[in-house]
């Protein structure tokens with residue numbers, strides 16, 4: 001069964017095909033008006049969402065299908081009355097496709113093992129693959145290529161977006177530097193790093209983790225950051241995190257170390273004044289709204305690919 005639980009599951013050619021399809025859909029959306037006619041997507045949420053929830057639902061509507069939002073707090077699963085396996089098996093009888101935003105990554109793996117229909121990871125504590133596909137599409141649109149580019153990510157390294165970016169960079173041959181405090185609580189998961197480096201060996205990408213934000217950003221084509229307080233981080237860590245991550249804030253002074261034509265990306269939601277300043281996120285290098293819009297086009301392409309693999313060969 002095809003699924004998108006981790007970006008590492010997808011080969012370079014699959015990612016390229018889906019990005020190409022997303023671009024085609026973006027430029028000629030009307031051609032795909034009935035592409036998912038009468039198909040049902042069930043979207044399971046344990047955490048908040050603006051972009052993922054609304055763009056998946058709009059994507060389904062625009063392709064003739066239907067999306068059901070299901071807050072897991074109201075479910076037998078959320079109340080501890082039903083297992084993930086039974087929830088998955090039942091949903092697979094109603095829906096053509098599932099998308100889930102969950103805390104534990106193991107839970108989406110179990111969902112995918114038992115649903116009998118394709119499952120899409122809409123974010124777990126460990127990974128955020130659909131976001132990274134939209135990021136790759138944005139980079140491709142802005143820079144015309146992926147392989148050989150230099151991507152700098154600064155801030156919270158032990159982060160779902162960072163992890164999926166590392167895996168995608170390794171897969172697609174992009175050099176990536178993570179700048180984050182030298183502390184295992186803020187550094188990428190060593191297992192993810194190992195996996196990204198194994199893929200990087202095959203594509204010629206360099207993957208590095210540095211303490212210094214300026215060194216991480218030096219010469220970068222793309223500068224990326226994310227919230228210091230991801231949805232799953234307890235509020236009582238806020239003060240400590242703000243103190244530790246402040247040297248990694250993306251501000252005008254830090255952007256000066258990147259290439260002159262560097263772009264700035266952020267998956268959003270952003271806490272302005274923390275991981276990024278207004279002058280950068282609203283400034284000429286920022287592509288964050290293009291990036292957010294691309295979620296819509298990429299989600300259409302991902303769903304089409306999972307349900308009709310032949311569509312991505314068009």
Ligand code: CP
Pocket residue numbers: 048049050051052053123131267268269
């Ligand atoms: N970037 C992203 O996934 O945003 P939401 O949390 O609003 O879905």
Ligand code: NVA
Pocket residue numbers: 123128159160161226227229230231232267268269
């Ligand atoms: N790392 C962030 C991404 C939000 C889209 C979080 O998990 O909250």
